[in-house]
Amino acid sequence: MEALYHQTNALIQEVQRDLGRLERTSEDKVHTVENEIQTHLDHVIGNCERLEILVNKEPPTRRANAKMRVDQLKYDCQHVQAALRNLQHKRYMRAQEEQEREALLSRTFTTNDQQDTSIYIDPALQHHSRLTSAHKRLDDFIEHGSSMLSNLRSQGTTLKGVHRRILDIANTLGLTNTVMRLIERRTAQDKIILVVGMVVTVIIMYLVWQYFT
Secondary structure, eight states, X not given: OHHHHHHHXXXXXXXXXXXXXXXXXXXXXXXXHHHHHHHHHHHHHHHHHHHHHHHTTSOHHHHHHHHHHHHHHHHHHHHHHHHHHHHHHHHHXXXXXXXXXXXXXXXXXXXXXXXXXXXXXXXXXXXHHHHHHHHHHHHHHHHHHHHHHHHHHHHHHHHHHHHHHHHHHHHHHHHHHHHHHHHHHHHHHHHHHHXXXXXXXXXXHHHHHHHHO
């Protein structure tokens, strides 16, 4: 494992040197240097995969340190890949800017080129108009959303008031039902007392009549 680790580390350092050489390479040789760097990166990636397998075979006392060293190699490999992509992007942008500059410098304008010039100006105006329209629509959406939020907050406050009133009514209805039940119970008791009183009165009057007759 140690030999493979040192070999992979040496490859990464070589790739880092090649990246510096790539920045100074002329356009006719840049693809050759990029192919060499990509080949070395492929070897580094393959070695990292093999090292991950070998780490699991290390003794437990050395496994954590070995895994940390392999993770560092993987991180360095990812960093080199990102640097390569960044250089490629910069080269592509330079080439595109050079082509646009050459196309602009090679174009000749005359008094009869007003229509052709408008062809280049109109898309820019249309793009600006579309951006302005999109910005206005976003403002309208934000204003509409703010209005909706205000309405929702107002409705929420109203619903809270209604909920409070419903609870008050429910409490009042509960009290009213209790009072009604008490009144009904008292009415029933009064009826019973009235009937009992009438019966007792009739009995007393009957006994008095029997006594005097």
